[in-house]
Amino acid sequence: MTAELVRGQNHPLPDTRLEIRVSSGAPVAVAATLFDAAGAVAGAGRVVHPGAPSLPGVEVSRQAAAEHRLAVDLGAVAADVHRVAVLLALPADPGGPGRFGALAAPFVAVAVPGGAAVATYTLTGLDTESAVVALELYRRQGAWKVRAVGQGYAGGLAALFRDQGVPGAAGLAAAVQDAVAPAPAPTAPSAPAPTAPPPPVGAPAPSGGPVDYTHPRRRTATPPPPPPSAPPAPPGTPATPVAGDAAGWSMEERLYNQVWGMFEDLARTTAAYRSAVDFAESRMERELEGVLSDPRSRIGTAGDAARAEARARCRELTDRAREALDRDLAQLTAESDVVEPALPPAFARWDHPVWHAYRAPTEAPMALRLGDLHLRERPELRIPMLVRLPLERGLWVDSGRRGSEQALLMDEARLRRLALDTAVAHTARLLAVHPPGDFTVHVIDPAGSGAAAFAPLTASGVLAGPPAAGPGGVATVLAQLTRRVDLVQMAVRGGAGTEVLPPDLDTAGQLLVVHDFPHGFDDRAVTQLRYLADEGPAVGVHLMMVADREDAAAYGPVLDPLWRSLLRVTPVPDDHLADPWVGHAWTYEPPRIPQDSQVLQQVLASVAEARRTWRR
Structure with a gap:
């Protein structure tokens, strides 16, 4: 499964031999800087660039191009190299774009040679920058990882190299630009033969091929720019906003x-x-x-x-x-x-009219709205919080009385009920945006204390079965899902197709909603839960916990990896979402069902009816 990284996110690399694919809207030069354990560059000889295109373990192209494929063998780099930064720069061409903001967002994929992408990153948000650190490969505890960086420099390669501490930054930047400078036009130019673009990385396998949980509509090439929608605004006046005024395939x-x-x-x-x-x-x-x-x-x-x-x-x-x-x-x-x-249903608030005309979709969306984000300077300006599908992290709906002042002042029972209602709203949206039969939901409610909150799910019949209760019910559901993860993992690793899986195995995406943790969980169940959180997302099994972390304090630090692996959301507004790049603490607003509205019940009824029709 390909990890689609956002700025600052990292991902483990399965191998040291890699292929880095770069796609941009105009020719770019690609370079790489090699750092030691102290984060220093020994000299210009530790920079791979078009004028000096190879060092042990790293090779870049000798020319600027809109498409690049770089060969990297991290096992062959010098022993003191601990970080490799991959750089993109626009050539100093008077007729060129001059800045990345004039182009579609560059796209970078880290892949096994000739195979599927391990991680991808789209460098959004660039403007006046003409050089950028796209990503870095770095050692951590004996293994290699990739991190999405996206740090741009309006001063070009010279400013980038100075920031990295490369000796002779200005001269090195000039050498790179000289190496990729366009040659004089020949007297009788001839057009190069067109080449077919490479097949999309991570595209779904043909029927009967290996199990592939990659989203079928995720693309790995740079999307086209938006179509012209309105004449440009007069100078000095703001442009008229238009919905869909961004690059994209759809x-x-x-x-x-x-x-x-x-x-x-x-x-x-x-x-x-x-x-x-x-x-x-x-x-x-x-x-x-x-x-x-x-x-x-x-x-x-x-x-x-x-x-x-x-x-x-x-x-x-x-x-x-x-x-x-x-x-x-x-x-x-x-x-x-x-x-x-x-906005379509997957991105829309629950009070959006689109839900009143809801029909079961024929394909899954690319993302899902988990709530809204705002900053204190303008609380009423709320930006939808969208996460990509399939979910790459589970969710933790925090029912604890800590964090925001609103949670601290709220009655504990009321807060726990709000947390359950929030989890039900997230679950209903996940069910509603997937085609019938493509998503299955299980609920664990050991003591049955969440029966009232889960009533919309149980009454509509959209669950795989009644909420599991008691230690026996917990053990049964966890055994079923861990077996599914094990079998699909073995099929994926062996390159086998779905025909090798048992006929009773549900290969649809799975969501496990856990309430009242750790009540009803013994040591084996806790281990299975951690296993699902760590290994499940890669094979289509996702976890949503409705819990107070302090309730599980008796387990000590053994559960810390579980909490850290989940995306924490809250049932009340809370400013816990930190932005490390600009230092903001964003306030998260959970989704709200309008008071006295029947939209949730109506949507779930439509989901249940679509499933019945699909099974016939």
């Missing part, structure tokens, strides 16, 4: 990319505002300290005037920053107002 993918673009725009503009305010306040503090340190200006009218001027300059800078922020937020709000009504 309207769904364009909307997904547009939502992520809105998220990145909100992060950047808020970071710029906060940075400007911090600068204004720190400068005012320095100026006030200077006034106080000068005995001539401590007292009297001169000192008062100096202090007043320092405060006035701070207000002026802050006001200008706020004006820029308000302008950007107004544009994002206008974009949200046109995007939100256009």
Whole structure:
């Protein structure tokens, strides 16, 4: 299964021999920097680039191209190399784009040679940058991993190399540009023979082939730019927002990319505002300290005037920053107002009219909405929190009274019921966005205390069976799902098709909802649960826990890997989602079913009816 990385995410590499595939909307030069254990570059001789295209274990192309395939053998690099950074740079061509923001987002895939991709990364959010660190391969505890980086440099390769501490950065950057500079046009040019594009990495195998849980509509090439939708706005006026105004192969993918673009725009503009305010306040503090340190200006009218001027300059800078922020937020709000009504069911809120015309889909969506995100500067501007499908991490709906002030002040029983209602809403959406027969849900409720909350699921008949109760029920469900993971893993590793699996094995995607953990779980059941969390997602088995971490404290640190492997969501607003790149703490808003609405029951009834029709 291919891991689709986001910025900062890492993924283990199964082998040291790799192929790195690069796809971009224009010719780019590819290079690689080799770092030692201390994070230092020994010299320009540790940089692989088109002018010096090979070092032990790493080889890059000698020319700029829109498509690259780089050969990497991490087992052959020098023993002191602990990190390999893969760089992309636009050639210094006067007729070229000059910046990545003028192109479709570059796409990078790390694959086994001639085989499927292990991990992919689309470098979104680039603007004025002309060079970027795309990803890095690094050693960790004797094994190699890949990390998505996406750090761009408006100053080009020279700025990038200086930031990496490469000696002679400017000269090295010039050597790279000279190596990929276009040759003079021949007097009688001839067009090169067209070459067929490589087949999509991770494409589903033909019928009867190996088991493949890769999403059937995930593409690994750079999507085309959005179609022209409106004439350009006059200079100095903001563009009119249009739903789907982003690159993508379909309207769904364009909307997904547009939502992520809105998220990145909100992060950047808020970071710029906060940075400007911090600068204004720190400068005012320095100026006030200077006034106080000068005995001539401590007292009297001169000192008062100096202090007043320092405060006035701070207000002026802050006001200008706020004006820029308000302008950007107004544009994002206008974009949200046109995007939100256009979202498909998988991306839409529960109060969206699209749910009233719900029909079971014929194919799974590319992503799912788990709630909303906002920042304190504009709480009413909420960006959909979309996660890709199939889920690469399980979910943990936290029912504990910690974190947000709202959770701390809420009655414990009320909070636990909200957590269950949130889990049911997530489960219903997962069922609704998958075609009939493609997704199966199991529920473990050892003491039966969640019967009222699970009633919409049980009454509609969308579950694989009644919620499992008691130690025996827990053991049965866990044994069934661990057996499924074991058998599918063996089939995948052996390259076998679905025909080798037992006929009673449900190969559809599976979701296990666990309530009231650790009640009813013995040591064996806990081990099985951890196994499902770690190994299940790769073969289509996903975990959703509704639990308070403190309830499992008796197990000590043995369950820490379980909690860390799950994406924590909350039943009340909570600012626990950290953004390490710009330092924001995003407030997560859980999905809400409108009060007195029957939308959940209606959707689940439609799901159940579609399943009955599918089975006939």
